[in-house]
Amino acid sequence: MITISKYNEALNRYNKKIADASVEDMVLNMGPQHPSTHGVLRLELITDGEIVKEVIPHIGYLHRCFEKHAESLTYQQTIPLNDRMDYLSTMNNSHAWVMGVERMLGIDKDIPKRIEYIRVLVCELNRIASHLIAIGTYGIDIGAFTPFLWCFTDREHIMGMLEWASGSRMLYNYIWVGGLFYDLPVGFEERCREFVDYFKPKMVELNQLLTNNQIFISRTANVGVLPLDVAINYGCSGPVLRGSGLKYDLRRIDNYSAYPELDFDIPVGKGEMGTVGDCWDRYKVRVDEIDQSLKMVEQCLDRLQKELKRTPEFDPRAKLPRKITPKAQDYYMRAEGAKGELGFYFIADGRSEIPFRAKARGPSFNNLSVLPVISKNVMIADLIAIVGSIDFVLGEVDR
């Protein structure tokens, strides 16, 4: 059934393009079931021999109607669904959502300091875990198997700690509107400090093995160069934008939660091994961010063990609002997730506990949209390197 209308004009044009391309060139499907696409992403490649002439990404295989569900659940009930967006840095997702709701309610200034610090602590731990996956799987894409195992071993410590705190391994539902699910378990701070001391030398080893590895550098330097103006125009954010050399981090720009009190640097790509904005730069930004996150974790632990020490009467649920009914307004909340600018656009109607509309702006979604531009006329093997360096999570792309 082919209907001619302006609403499917683009579809017909696309079908014709693929049909025409199949005659001259080869149309190759990469994915959806392919390990190096990091999930169920399908890339349709128009290839001439080994050269990729064009990449057409097809997404939506993991679409779970997050926005539709959010329109029928209360703000608090949506947090577990939120966790399923970027399932590698779950804490960051719920942190952004919760902050948005708290600001709409006007209670964001009343959150106790200890809660803010615990939130930042778990978010940064989760960011390290997410970057470890990015680094490990990037290694395996390029053909280095060992870093993958090392990264997963170290990530397991973080998973164990967060499981201890929240009761769940990956999808925590730990940060709640107005507070937390529970206080940190007794001994968590000490265990976390132990982990930081153990993990720091591991990063040095990882750098020796992968970051400065000549084979790795040859595969990634000068490959997939993303110029800064293109990155901004395509809405790239997070390590992808910083890899192109711009010092832009919402943790510093918006100064939310406990971040203004923490001391950390914003690593950017400098083009050490090749051009600014190449795959190696994007990779290196993540490695450096792990160091910065460790620094933040240590600062949080210092304060959580001294002036913000746990007391028996401290109740992280004390400020939980009974009923979450923000007054009628629109609010766009943005925060720095592990992959970049994570935004939620809320429309509250002022009457119900359910948002009228909640739109999620996933950083991976925008970062992925730049892929067809930076992978024009590259080799197929380089395309794998580019895809890995963007580090997207399909749960967030498809929502």
Added chain:
Amino acid sequence: MSFDDIKLLLTNKFGESVITGEEYTGMQPALLIDPDRIAEVCLELRDNPKTYFDFLSCLTGIDYGIDSGRFGVVYNLSSIPYHLQLTLKVSKENNRNEEELPSFPSVTSVYRTADWHEREAFDLVGIFFEGHPDLRRILLPDDWEGYPLRKDYKTAEYYKGIKID
């Protein structure tokens, strides 16, 4: 640059009629823009050295409900050099006929990131963007019927003759 300065800048450049209203309900005030001129407004805001709204954070397609019969698009712009944020809104009335979708000019020529965002709005809310280079469905299959984020959407029972549980 404050919100009022931006307003002044736009009215000086395009005349009074370009701004059809303002919203001060929440913490982030919004400008309601004449739907036909949204692309020019975005281009001016992006390239004017006083604003440099070079980053389109988010683009949301909205169905304002069956009673109001309106569809709208919200643009959350942000300026990296000046650390500013701005919300622009456009909306139009529409009778919900699927042969005649609400239609707005595409801002893809200004912000390339709008490409996928507009495809998503077309896919889920059923908003058509004139001048979009490749307006296909993005998250749902090409042959999906209806627009799920519309308030009157009935959950599909069958897809290609297969019952959906």
